[in-house]
Amino acid sequence: MSAAGIPGIRGAEHIAFSVPDLDQAITFFCDVIGCEYFYSIGPFRDPEGTWFEDNFRLHPRAEVTRACLLRCGYGPNFEIFEFTAPEQRHEMPRMSDWGGTHVAFYVEDMDAAIAYLAEHGVEVLGGKKPAMDAESGEHSTFGHFYTPWGMLLELVSFPHGKVYMDGRDRVLWQPHHPEL
Numbered sequence: 001m002s003a004a005g006i007p008g009i010r011g012a013e014h015i016a017f018s019v020p021d022l023d024q025a026i027t028f029f030c031d032v033i034g035c036e037y038f039y040s041i042g043p044f045r046d047p048e049g050t051w052f053e054d055n056f057r058l059h060p061r062a063e064v065t066r067a068c069l070l071r072c073g074y075g076p077n078f079e080i081f082e083f084t085a086p087e088q089r090h091e092m093p094r095m096s097d098w099g100g101t102h103v104a105f106y107v108e109d110m111d112a113a114i115a116y117l118a119e120h121g122v123e124v125l126g127g128k129k130p131a132m133d134a135e136s137g138e139h140s141t142f143g144h145f146y147t148p149w150g151m152l153l154e155l156v157s158f159p160h161g162k163v164y165m166d167g168r169d170r171v172l173w174q175p176h177h178p179e180l
Contacts, residue, residue, distance in 0.1 A: 014077040022082040035072040092150040104154040110141045
């Protein structure tokens with residue numbers, strides 16, 4: 001581990017994102033992706049004060065109408081928000097936009113995962129592709145797809161590791177590595 005950084009940091013506990021329809025997101029992440037619903041939170045609002053402005057740099061009348069926490073396999077939890085706010089944008093950022101992002105899910109069998117998504121009406125853009133550069137270990141593959149509301153997600157699989165791992169005693173997190 002690096003000697004610099006936040007004292008006592010242990011890793012990513014959750015990834016948070018906002019969606020236009022929380023029920024749709026819960027259904028997609030639980031019924032299609034395979035996450036596990038844990039609990040709901042909210043609503044949160046501050047009708048007179050500046051809590052959202054002070055803590056998130058949002059319009060002071062922003063409001064969390066609903067939110068929930070999901071667990072997804074062995075990775076970080078998902079904290080999913082449904083907001084309303086004056087001047088709220090209603091489009092997802094593209095990967096090339098500032099703030100553009102995606103979440104990647106590790107799968108053991110890329111072909112089975114892509115076939116499963118197809119059965120659920122989800123298109124993997126460009127299908128299965130061989131991984132590139134430092135991720136190009138033998139049989140490593142990936143593919144991107146979108147949620148019904150336009151959030152970019154990815155499947156990755158590197159069953160024989162990643163090339164960058166050769167000769168290293170410390171590696172990136174991976175779901176099947178027994179020392180991590």
